[in-house]
Each structure stands twice: as structure tokens, then as C-alpha cells.
Amino acid sequence: MSLNAVVSDVESSFGAVEPEAPDRVAALVGRLKRKYQGCITAEAVTPAQPGRYQPIPDHLDPRLRAALQSRGIRELYSHQAQAWRVLHEGAHCVIATPTASGKTMCFNGPVLNAALQHEAKALYLFPTKALAQDQVAELMELNRAAELGVRAYTFDGDTPSDARQAVRTKGDIVVTNPDMLHQAILPHHTKWAQFFQSLRFIVIDEVHSYRGVFGAHVANVLRRLQRICDFYGVRPQYICCSATIGNPQQHAQALTGLPMHAICDSGAPRGASHLLFWNPPPINPDLGIRASARSQVSKLARLTLKAGLKAIVFAQSRLMVEVLTKYLKDVFDHDPRKPARVRAYRGGYLPDERRLTEKLMRQGAIDAIVSTSALELGVDIGSLDVALLCGYPGSIAATRQRLGRAGRRQQSALGVMVASSDALDQFVVRNPSYFLDQSPEHARIDPDQLLILLDHIRCAAFELPFTEADRYGERDIREFLEYLSEEGVLHRDGARWHWIDDSYPANAINLRSVADGNFVVVDRTNGKQTIIAEVDYSSAALTLYEGAIYMVQSVPWQVEKLDWVGRKAYVTRTHVDYYTDAIDYTRLKPLAEFGQAQSGEGAAQHGEVHVVRRVTGYKKIRYYSHENIGYGPVNLPDQELQTTSVWWRLSPQAIDREFRTRFEALDGFLGAAYALHTVATLLSMCEPRDLGKAVGSGDNDWSAQVSSKGRGEMRSASGEVLDVNAVAEFAPAVYLYDNYPGGIGLSRPLFERREELLSAAIGLVSGCRCGPGCPACVGPILSGDEQRAPKSSALRVLALLRVPEGAAAERIEFAALPAPGLH
Amino acid sequence: MLDLRARLGQLRGQTAPAVVTPDAEWSERLARLRLLARERQGHTPQDTPALPGVELAPGLRLHEVRVSALRLKLAGLDLPDALRPPWDPESTVAIDQLRLFDTETSGLCGGAGLKVFLLGVLRWQGDGWLLRQYLMTSPAAEEALVRAWVDECAGDAHLVSYNGKRFDVPAMRTLETLHGLASRAHEAAHWDLLYPVRRAFRGVWSDCRLVTAERMLVGRERHDDLPGSEAPRAWREFLARGHTRDLLRVMQHNRYDLEALLRVFKAMLQVPASAPRVPVRKGRIPKSKAA
Structure with missing residues (x-):
């Protein structure tokens, strides 16, 4: 939050009472409940909370006290005071309080105090450049207010090289991001020797965003930072800040490898908030078809804006951001002479475009902003009244962060979670207590992910030689060092491993994505060449194929040419009444097996796989x-991935016995994969895209997916459609895999908890009230397909895989199963 | 649905035992990565001639060559006793303060992982030049190498280099910090000839590299020189397999560079600081041949 917000808030709690404004949010809630009762499956109201205050502690430097007073701050919120106390006692801490509760003051106070009294230095890490720049601007304001003379500088890719020397030697507070720490600071630590020798605080904001692959990278960057601190003989205190997650303390500890004191009880005041769960009305109940979430969100946004309130709309994909923006602009921005009231915000836009939108939001010049998860992070966009979620974001934590974007200190706020027809959404909206009673998910990282660990051991060895006795994280890594010696990168000399390669290893490692190389989107309309967007490597194949409609601020461009090697997509401005969506399929081949176990009349396995998409x-x-008005072919290189997976196979005998046709069995496996994926997402507390699912033969002969016509279809390794009955050996397997190169630690726990997973999947499918199957259990089916009943087939597959309760299962010899090729 | 929720609630409290121990799994996966590693090559006796010099400390060799006064005169390697170069007319430096130096490194990218494995220093002693080459045959000797550098720079030493201000001195300073040696070597007076050469000949020559300056000012071409860019590979080859052949050529390259540095230095003493720029006509720019 901004310091100004603290100030205005403190002032208002001492100054005149604001006149009671009519509560327009409450009025909107009342109207929605009257008119759309059938859509609302749950309502939760959090009452307003008054602020709790504590005096500024005595040990504060008088200059800093004066600076605070000059800005109207005479007291602290209780959690701020607690943080100052904990830090004063020398402990590390993590602060996890809601958005806009004054987290910044928790660390700025102690850091400035130490800079004034002991010339102590601090390193601030923010996940993005934009957040870092906001932070320095804020520090400088406070600094100027009382001429404290503390020097805070950003250090990022934009810092000119002649200014870098000054940042290194004169900065009291250096504000940067993990990428710069990784690529520019740690490998050149000797240039920063003076800074490190006086380093007293390390502030890591938005720690919840360091999860998954990025989190594993950052945890390793912090291990390297710790080695450098040890080398310069300092033990800085860590201050972490987090949005609401289930395990702030444990996550901060996993990230830093240090014990953390957790501060989670906010003393900041909050207005009341309403939360509505919204299920679009059914159109065809038998098939589980409901009105689309986007049409409902678009309606709710219109109602919000017409009530004179400001809204933020969260969509699940970049494509959906553009579609929703178009729908809202069609209503509110049809007059091009007036300034736009609706704007889109997402990754892929150029930084200037994003900064402009942020600024317009803060100024209150925009009434609705449509965003992806890009705005979950603490980008300052001011206060909003209503948050609309188009689809369940996939986790309780992300949902709360998005809902938290609406809310002002003295006024009520409204959040509406509109469910899509996805299984996960339908589960959550029909079982609101799952969301309302549970604590948010745990942020998970696996810093010891093999390839990431190896990458950072390279970097660490470049920075300082390893000795025989060195630990890295909690592990003995001699085996890795020996491996790198064999590669000729390290040289062992007695008890030490020295870097002898001629490369600069950090340059080859990108913390944000595993495959390098963003695509730029080049507009060639009217013969000019302008870059209009950037797309990361992993989504390029899905959004930039030739013929694709690519949208920026809901303005459509058509991709004319994709230069895959040169990482460029050439587009021209177009006018069409449709958008495009990619059709893709995945095949998978096991490479190695780490563990296997009997699973009912089949086997469950865990291992390393090769995935081709x-x-x-x-x-x-x-x-x-939303009707389908045509298809186009795409010819792009395969996306390959080596990762970890858990998979299940049934014995051919059981398949032959239980299913009349192979079509039926295939339906069953595809439905089982759908249900297992839904349940595994919940069990792993991960986002659905972190976990991939696939059905295939296991030896790369064929893979299966639901075709665009809603039926199971088999394709050969080269991509041709196969006849199910023409395949000699029919032994399908269901795979769930970590959707990142090298794996990210999801599939092992799934293998270990396979019994629970199967039971939960059976519970999901059998508990669904639909007839033949629906998007809430085994995936969407089309009308006319009721006779196929994929739901009962999926239940049969799941039941056959489960070890019967009570009775000892008949043992199946694994040798009897067709072995997947272990090449 | 209720069933799933109830079960999920139960599941949260449970933990299952590990099925595979991570370390065992790591070994297997590393073993698979190893298969991808390149095959080792065998070596022959021609690859391993003996290294010159004496072992100064474990892993650090010193190779010394003296060039006597008479031979200097004949070879044109003599200098006046006191030097006042046109690019720095305020200073007067005695010949025995000079330390002409050049390093060979494990790479060119900088950073804490850069290793300096060969340091060559040319200094005046008695009545002739003394050339010293410090060769690190083991990275463990790094501290000893840095100490040798600090000793060479001690007192009223005056450094002379080609691009040493931006590359060699910062690289040595990084090593001083890594070994906790707070020396003032990086503050030693320093004539980096790249700058006066550039001022006089940029736009006149095709480039201002040392080999070009040597050819243009001294009229010498190198023939059997190992390109400097091969030095990192030669050192790794030596560490990994004990091959000394190319490492010896790196030492020779370093001596060539020091001799070139001395000759260019001597030539530059005659080039006025405000040397008129020769207008360049297209097609007449001398092209560099040496790598």
C-alpha cells in the first residue's frame, strides 16, 4: 500500500468523522439478490473491522520519528508494531496480512532506523521491476519529508552502467528483483563487497508469488545469496511479506531456509465485504450445460458500472480478457470521441501500455479493468468497489487475492465468483463451504528439483568454489559437483571444486521460464513494422499460429506469418466477427520408473516421462x-518436455472382461483422466495448468483425446487418426504429469496418495447428479451421446484401479502386463 | 460431492511414507545425464612436453627469462632511463618502476568465476629486462598467484598494459577480494596504452588491437602464434588431461604480447599526443590478418 494511504487513514481516525455516504455496494448486492436469487449459491459477509493501534516504539531514531510525524503518522497498526518488535529482537519474520494493510511500513521503519543509526544496508527484492520502482518512489518521499539522507536506488536492467558503481558503493537500500540478483549481483559479488559487508536486512516482498518453478529458482538464488553473506561474514535479518496463503511461515522458511516468526493478524481497519457465489442458470440440465460465465460476468459488470461503481474483472486466460473487454467496450466505449472507460491488462502487453493503465486506474479515470492474474500481485491500482471473477481461479489463495482487489477502508466491497462449466468450478460453487471454511492453499516449492538445482549449483560454483564440507541448502551435493567435474565445468583440486569453464552460467538460466526466447508480435499493417506485444515461448504455439486472431485491448490482428526460429509473428489489423482457439493433443512416453505398486486390477507407476505436445x-x-464457424490447420514444431509423472494401467484381461467395446473403454479412460486431474489439482493445491493429463498407450504407439466432435479419438505417433480396433495391443494408461521440464514435485505425492486420489475421483463422479456425464465430473459430452454414457465407463475404470476394500486383492503379475517401452 | 469433501478433509491430515529415497533416484537420473556427456579422448606423449620454470608454491610455477643490455640494443628493446610519455607529460617515471604486464584467463566474461591462470610481467632489473611468467597449474594456487601480483605492484611500481584498466586489473581485484587481500594494487599508477593508441589511430587503422598496433607501428607480424581466444581451452585441456602442448603455446603467446607491448610502448613515446589524424581513403585501410 502507499504511505499516503496510511497517512490519510491515520488522519481520518484522528480527524473529523466522514459524513455517512449512502452504501451503493450494499444497494447493488440487494438488487442482485432480489433479481437473480437462483444464481446465487452462497453469500458471505465479512463485517467491517475497526483499526487497532499501538504507539511508535521508543527505540526509534528521533529523525525517523520526526519524518513519520511530518507525514501525520503518530501510531502504528498493531501488526506493524509487532513486526518492529520482532525485528528489534533480531528474529526473521514473515508478514501475511491482507492487501492494503500497511505491510510496507512493517519493513521500511526498521530498515530506515538501522540505516540512520548504524549505517546498515538493506536489499529489497520485488518480483517485478514496476513494483520495485513504486517502492523507491515511496521511500524517497519519506526521505525527502525529513531530509533523512538515506539513499535508496533501484538496480535493474534499466540502470545505466555509469550509475551502477554509485548504487554499489553508496546505496543504503538497493531495490532489485530476483533476476538481477541472479544474473548481475551474485556473479559479480566482489564488486558489491562493501555493500555485502554492511548488509543487515533482506526484504522479500510478495513471497507467495515465488512458488512452482519460479519459486524453486528463487529459493536457489537465495541459497546462493546466503553463501555470499557467509563469505562476507554477515547474517542479515530476513523480512518476508506475503498475501494470504495457508502456510506463510512454512513457505517463507522453505524459500529462505531460515526459521521465521509469522505475523498474520492485521490491525488495519477494513470496510465490510460481501461475497457471492454465482452459478450461471442451466440451459440443458441433463447435459450439464449452463449459460456461459463470460456472459454472466459481462452482465454483472454492466450492472456495476451503471450503479456508478468501479469494477475489476478477472478472466482465466489472455484470450478471455480480450473477449470480455470487447463485450464491455461494445457497451461502454462505442463512442470513440470519449475517453475509454474499460481497459484490458495482461501479460504480453508492452510495459508502457501497462504503466499507463495502472496510472489511469489510480487516477480513477477508468471504470472497469479486465485482467488476468497479472494484477494479483501488489501493483498499485488504487481502490475498487467490485471484483468479478470469471471462473474459479483454481485455488483458494488466488481467489482471495483477486477478491481482495475490491475494498476500501471506509466503504463496503463486493466480490462475485462466477463459475464456469469446468468440473473444478462446479464443485466449488455447489460446495461453497469448501471455499468458505478452508484456509487458503499452501504455496509449494521444490528447491531440490533436479535440473533447477543443477543449474544453480553451476552458478554457485562460479561465485565461490565449493569445498568438501560445504552444504547447499540442506543437502550434500558432492554427487552434483562430481558430475559437473566430469563435464569439465569444475575442476577438483584437493578439497575444493573450482569453476574453470569460460562461460557465465547465470546468463544461460532464466528464472521465469525454462525454455528461453520470447516471441514478438510485429504489426505490418500499412507497410510499417511495429512491435505490439510479446508472447512467452510456452504459449506461442497456442496463440500465434498462422491464421490466429491475436488481440490487444480487444482489437483483433491476424497472424499472417510465424517465424518460429526468429521468434517473430507478423500480424495485420483485421476486422472479423470471430476469435480463434487452438486444438492440441499430447502424447507421452515413460523413460524411467521410480516406483510402482499394484492398483486394483492394474498398476500405478511413478517415473520420468517424455511429453510431446x-x-x-x-x-x-x-x-x-460462440458457435464454431470453421477450422484451420496448423503446422508447428512439437513442444517437448521431459518431466515426472504418475500413471495407471489396467490389465488387458480386465479391459476385455469389463467393456463391450474399445470405444467404451477409451471413453472410460478419458473420463477417468478428467476426474483424476480435477481431484489431483485439489489434492496438490496447485493450479490446474501446473498438472497435465493424458491418455495413451504408454509406449508412444498412440495417444487418445476428446476430439472437437466430443468423441474419444486415437492418433498415432505421427498424428494420424487411428481406428481403435485396428490397434494390436490395446492397453491404455492414464497419466498425470508435472507440466514443467524436469518436474516440480507434484507427481510423487500423487503417487504416494494414489489410494486417496482414486477414492476421491470415484466420489466426484458418482456424486455428480448428471446422467451420462457432464463437465462437472468426466468432461463435457454432446447431445445425442447419452447412450455412450462415458460417466459409467469412467466409474468402471476407476473402480477397477482401486484395491477392493476388505478383501485381499488378487495379485497381478506385472510381467503379465504389456510393458511400456523403457528406452 | 459431500463424500469428496469429507474425504479431502481427511486426506489433508495424512502423510504417506516416501516410496523412493530421493538420493537414490538422483543417482539414477544423474547417471542418465552422464550418458549424454562427451567421450573422453586418449592422449599421446607429444601432448605432454614438460613445463618450464620452478614451482614457487604448490600449483604455481615461475618461469624467468633475462634479456641482457647488449642484446637489447641489438633487438631495439632498449628504453631511456627516465620516461615522460607524450600522453602523460606531467609524470616522469624511472625505467625500473615499470611493470609491463598481461594476463591469460579462463574466459572473457568477467565475474567472480573468472580465473587468471597466467600472469606475465616485464620489469627492468640491473641492466636488462626480466620477464616473469607466473603459471597456475592448479586453481588451488590462486591465492599464491594473487600475492605474487600484489608484490609486483608494491612500492612505486608503474603499470603498463594494453586494455588492463578495464580487464586485467578488475580481474585481479576480484581475486584479491575473494582471497581477502585488501591491497592497493588496483590503485597503482597505470599507463593503459589502448587509450593513447586509440586517440592517435582510431579511424586510421582498421582496429586498435595490440596485434594491429604491433604491425602498424613496429612492422612485425606473428606467424606461429596461438590465438588468445584459444587460451581458456588450452588451460582446461591441461587441467582435465594434463596436456601441456597448447599451454606452452599460451605461454609463448603471452611472451609475444609482452614483447609487443614493450615495442608499442617504445613507438608510442615518439607519437605526439596531438598526432594529426591521417585522412582515410576508402580501399586503403590496412586490414588485420592476424587473429
């Missing part, structure tokens, strides 16, 4: 009616 074509979808 191919985009075969795309659909054209008309706006508003």
Missing part, C-alpha cells in the same frame, strides 16, 4: 453466439 489446428468461434 502438438497443435494440429484451430477453431474459429463467433462472438456472442
Whole structure:
């Protein structure tokens, strides 16, 4: 939050009472409840909370006290005071209080105090450059207010090289991001020797965003930072800040490897907040088809803006951001002479475009902003009244962060979670207590992920030689050092391993993505060449194929040429009434097995797999009616991935016995994969895209997916459609895999908890009230397919895989199963 | 649905035992990565001629060559006793203060992982030049090498280099910090000839590299020189397999560079600081041949 907000808040708690404004949010809630009762499955109200205050502690430097007073701050919120106390006692701490509760003051106070009294230095890490720059601007304001003379500088890719020397030697507070720490600071630590020798505090904001692959990288960067601190003989205190997650303390400890004191009880005042769970009305109940979430969100946004309130709309994908923005602009921005009231915000936009939107939001010049998760982070966009979620974000924590974007100190706020027809959404909206009673998910990282660990051991060895006795994290890494010696990168000399390679290893390692190389989108309309967007490597194949409609601020461009090697997509401005969506399929081959166990009449296995994803074509979808108005072919290189997976197979005998046709069995496996994926996402507390699912033969002969016509279809390794009955050996397997190169530690726990996973999947499918199957259990089916009943087939597959309760299962010899090729 | 929720609630409290121990799994996966590693090559006796010099400390060799006064005169390697170069007319430096130096490193990218494995210093002693080459045959000797550097720079030493201000001195300073040696070597007076050469000949020559300056000012071409860019590979080859052949060529390259540095230095003493720029006509720019 901004310091100004603290100030205005403190002032208002001492100054005149604001006149009671009519509560327009409460009025909107009342109207929604009257008109759309059938859609609302749950309502939760959090009452307003008054602020709790504590005096500024006595040990504060008088200069800093005066600075605070000059800004109207005479007291602290209780959690701020607690943080100052804990830090004064020398402990590390993590602060996890809601958005806009004054977390910044928790660390700025102690850091400035130490800078004034002991010339102590501090390193601030923010996940993005933009957040870092906001932070320095704020520190400088306070600094100027009382001429404290503390020097805070940003150090990032934009810092000119002639200014870097000054930052290194004169900065009291250096504000940077993990990428710069990794690529520029740690490998050149000797230039920073003076800074490190006086380093007293390390502030890591938004620690909840360091999860998954990025989190594993950052944890390793922090291990390297710790080695450097040890080398310079300092033991800095860590101050972490987090949004609401289930395990702030444990996560901060996993990230830093240090014991943390957790501060979670906010003393900041908050207005009341309403939360509505919204299930779109059914159109065809038998098939589980409901009105689309986007049409409902678009309606709710219109109602919000017409009530004179400001809204933020969260969509699940970049594509959906553009579609929703178009729908809202069609209503509110049809007059091009007036300034826009609706703007889109997402990754892939150029930084200037994003900064402009942020600024317009803070100024209150925009009434609705449509965003992806890009705005979950603490980018300052001011206060909003209503948060609309188009689809369940996939985790309780992300949902709370998005809902938290609406809310002002003295006024009420409204959040509406609109469910899509996805299984996860339908589960959550029909079982609101799952969301309302549970604590948010745990942020998970696996810093010891093999490839990431190896990468950072390289970097660490470059920075300082390893000795025989050195530990890295909690582990003995001699085996890694020996491996790197064999590669000729390290040289062992007695008890030490020295870096002898001629490369600069940090340059080859990108913390944000595993495959390098963003694509730029080049507009060639009217013969000019302008870059209009950037797309990361992993989504390029899904969004930039030739023929794709690519949208920026809901303005459509058509991709004319994709230069895959040169990482460029050439587009021209177009006018069409449809958007495009990629059709892709995945095949998978096991490489090695780490563990296997009997599973009912089949086997469960855990191991390393090779995944190939191919985009075969795309659909054209008309706006508003959402009908499919055509297909186009796509010819792109395969996306390959080596990762860890858990998979299940059934014995061919059981398949032959239980299913009349192979079509039926295939339906069953595809449905089982769908249900297992849903349940595994919940069990792993991860986001759905972190975990991939696939059905295939296990030896790369064929893979299966639901075709664009809603039926199970088999394809050969080269991509042709196969006849199910023409395959000699029919032994399908269901795979769940970590959707990141090298794996990220999801599939092992799934293998270990396979019994629970199967039971939960059976519970999900059998407990669903639909007839033949629906998006809430085994995936969408089309009308006319009721006779196929994929739901009962999926239940049969799941039941066959489960070890019967009570009775000892008949043992199946694994040798009897067709072995997947272990090449 | 209720069933799933109830079960999920139960599941949260449970932990299952590990099935595979991570370390065992790591070994297997590392073993698979190893298969991808390149095959080792065998070596022959021609690859391993003996290294010159004496072992100064474990892993650090010193190779010394003296060039006597008479030979200097004949070879044109003599200098006046006191030097006042046109690019720094305020200073007067005695010949025995000079330390002409050049390093060979494990790479060019900088950073804490850069290793300096060969330091060559040319200084006046008695009545002739003394050339010293410190060769690190083991990275463990780094501290000893840094101490040798600090000793060479002690007192009223005056450094002379080619691009040493931006590359060699910062690299040595990084090593001083890594070994906790707070020396003032990086503050020693320093004539980096790259700058006066550039001022006089930028836009006149095709480039201002040392080999170009040597050819243009001294009229010498190198023939059997190992390109400096091969030095990192030669050192790794020596560490990994004990091959000394190319390492000896790196030492020779370093001596060539020091001799070139001395000759260019001597030539530059005659080039006025305000040397008129020769207009360049297209097609007449001398192209560099040496790598």
C-alpha cells in the first residue's frame, strides 16, 4: 500500500468523522439478490473491522520519528508494531496480512532506523521491476519529508552502467528483483563487497508469488545469496511479506531456509465485504450445460458500472480478457470521441501500455479493468468497489487475492465468483463451504528439483568454489559437483571444486521460464513494422499460429506469418466477427520408473516421462453466439518436455472382461483422466495448468483425446487418426504429469496418495447428479451421446484401479502386463 | 460431492511414507545425464612436453627469462632511463618502476568465476629486462598467484598494459577480494596504452588491437602464434588431461604480447599526443590478418 494511504487513514481516525455516504455496494448486492436469487449459491459477509493501534516504539531514531510525524503518522497498526518488535529482537519474520494493510511500513521503519543509526544496508527484492520502482518512489518521499539522507536506488536492467558503481558503493537500500540478483549481483559479488559487508536486512516482498518453478529458482538464488553473506561474514535479518496463503511461515522458511516468526493478524481497519457465489442458470440440465460465465460476468459488470461503481474483472486466460473487454467496450466505449472507460491488462502487453493503465486506474479515470492474474500481485491500482471473477481461479489463495482487489477502508466491497462449466468450478460453487471454511492453499516449492538445482549449483560454483564440507541448502551435493567435474565445468583440486569453464552460467538460466526466447508480435499493417506485444515461448504455439486472431485491448490482428526460429509473428489489423482457439493433443512416453505398486486390477507407476505436445489446428468461434464457424490447420514444431509423472494401467484381461467395446473403454479412460486431474489439482493445491493429463498407450504407439466432435479419438505417433480396433495391443494408461521440464514435485505425492486420489475421483463422479456425464465430473459430452454414457465407463475404470476394500486383492503379475517401452 | 469433501478433509491430515529415497533416484537420473556427456579422448606423449620454470608454491610455477643490455640494443628493446610519455607529460617515471604486464584467463566474461591462470610481467632489473611468467597449474594456487601480483605492484611500481584498466586489473581485484587481500594494487599508477593508441589511430587503422598496433607501428607480424581466444581451452585441456602442448603455446603467446607491448610502448613515446589524424581513403585501410 502507499504511505499516503496510511497517512490519510491515520488522519481520518484522528480527524473529523466522514459524513455517512449512502452504501451503493450494499444497494447493488440487494438488487442482485432480489433479481437473480437462483444464481446465487452462497453469500458471505465479512463485517467491517475497526483499526487497532499501538504507539511508535521508543527505540526509534528521533529523525525517523520526526519524518513519520511530518507525514501525520503518530501510531502504528498493531501488526506493524509487532513486526518492529520482532525485528528489534533480531528474529526473521514473515508478514501475511491482507492487501492494503500497511505491510510496507512493517519493513521500511526498521530498515530506515538501522540505516540512520548504524549505517546498515538493506536489499529489497520485488518480483517485478514496476513494483520495485513504486517502492523507491515511496521511500524517497519519506526521505525527502525529513531530509533523512538515506539513499535508496533501484538496480535493474534499466540502470545505466555509469550509475551502477554509485548504487554499489553508496546505496543504503538497493531495490532489485530476483533476476538481477541472479544474473548481475551474485556473479559479480566482489564488486558489491562493501555493500555485502554492511548488509543487515533482506526484504522479500510478495513471497507467495515465488512458488512452482519460479519459486524453486528463487529459493536457489537465495541459497546462493546466503553463501555470499557467509563469505562476507554477515547474517542479515530476513523480512518476508506475503498475501494470504495457508502456510506463510512454512513457505517463507522453505524459500529462505531460515526459521521465521509469522505475523498474520492485521490491525488495519477494513470496510465490510460481501461475497457471492454465482452459478450461471442451466440451459440443458441433463447435459450439464449452463449459460456461459463470460456472459454472466459481462452482465454483472454492466450492472456495476451503471450503479456508478468501479469494477475489476478477472478472466482465466489472455484470450478471455480480450473477449470480455470487447463485450464491455461494445457497451461502454462505442463512442470513440470519449475517453475509454474499460481497459484490458495482461501479460504480453508492452510495459508502457501497462504503466499507463495502472496510472489511469489510480487516477480513477477508468471504470472497469479486465485482467488476468497479472494484477494479483501488489501493483498499485488504487481502490475498487467490485471484483468479478470469471471462473474459479483454481485455488483458494488466488481467489482471495483477486477478491481482495475490491475494498476500501471506509466503504463496503463486493466480490462475485462466477463459475464456469469446468468440473473444478462446479464443485466449488455447489460446495461453497469448501471455499468458505478452508484456509487458503499452501504455496509449494521444490528447491531440490533436479535440473533447477543443477543449474544453480553451476552458478554457485562460479561465485565461490565449493569445498568438501560445504552444504547447499540442506543437502550434500558432492554427487552434483562430481558430475559437473566430469563435464569439465569444475575442476577438483584437493578439497575444493573450482569453476574453470569460460562461460557465465547465470546468463544461460532464466528464472521465469525454462525454455528461453520470447516471441514478438510485429504489426505490418500499412507497410510499417511495429512491435505490439510479446508472447512467452510456452504459449506461442497456442496463440500465434498462422491464421490466429491475436488481440490487444480487444482489437483483433491476424497472424499472417510465424517465424518460429526468429521468434517473430507478423500480424495485420483485421476486422472479423470471430476469435480463434487452438486444438492440441499430447502424447507421452515413460523413460524411467521410480516406483510402482499394484492398483486394483492394474498398476500405478511413478517415473520420468517424455511429453510431446502438438497443435494440429484451430477453431474459429463467433462472438456472442460462440458457435464454431470453421477450422484451420496448423503446422508447428512439437513442444517437448521431459518431466515426472504418475500413471495407471489396467490389465488387458480386465479391459476385455469389463467393456463391450474399445470405444467404451477409451471413453472410460478419458473420463477417468478428467476426474483424476480435477481431484489431483485439489489434492496438490496447485493450479490446474501446473498438472497435465493424458491418455495413451504408454509406449508412444498412440495417444487418445476428446476430439472437437466430443468423441474419444486415437492418433498415432505421427498424428494420424487411428481406428481403435485396428490397434494390436490395446492397453491404455492414464497419466498425470508435472507440466514443467524436469518436474516440480507434484507427481510423487500423487503417487504416494494414489489410494486417496482414486477414492476421491470415484466420489466426484458418482456424486455428480448428471446422467451420462457432464463437465462437472468426466468432461463435457454432446447431445445425442447419452447412450455412450462415458460417466459409467469412467466409474468402471476407476473402480477397477482401486484395491477392493476388505478383501485381499488378487495379485497381478506385472510381467503379465504389456510393458511400456523403457528406452 | 459431500463424500469428496469429507474425504479431502481427511486426506489433508495424512502423510504417506516416501516410496523412493530421493538420493537414490538422483543417482539414477544423474547417471542418465552422464550418458549424454562427451567421450573422453586418449592422449599421446607429444601432448605432454614438460613445463618450464620452478614451482614457487604448490600449483604455481615461475618461469624467468633475462634479456641482457647488449642484446637489447641489438633487438631495439632498449628504453631511456627516465620516461615522460607524450600522453602523460606531467609524470616522469624511472625505467625500473615499470611493470609491463598481461594476463591469460579462463574466459572473457568477467565475474567472480573468472580465473587468471597466467600472469606475465616485464620489469627492468640491473641492466636488462626480466620477464616473469607466473603459471597456475592448479586453481588451488590462486591465492599464491594473487600475492605474487600484489608484490609486483608494491612500492612505486608503474603499470603498463594494453586494455588492463578495464580487464586485467578488475580481474585481479576480484581475486584479491575473494582471497581477502585488501591491497592497493588496483590503485597503482597505470599507463593503459589502448587509450593513447586509440586517440592517435582510431579511424586510421582498421582496429586498435595490440596485434594491429604491433604491425602498424613496429612492422612485425606473428606467424606461429596461438590465438588468445584459444587460451581458456588450452588451460582446461591441461587441467582435465594434463596436456601441456597448447599451454606452452599460451605461454609463448603471452611472451609475444609482452614483447609487443614493450615495442608499442617504445613507438608510442615518439607519437605526439596531438598526432594529426591521417585522412582515410576508402580501399586503403590496412586490414588485420592476424587473429
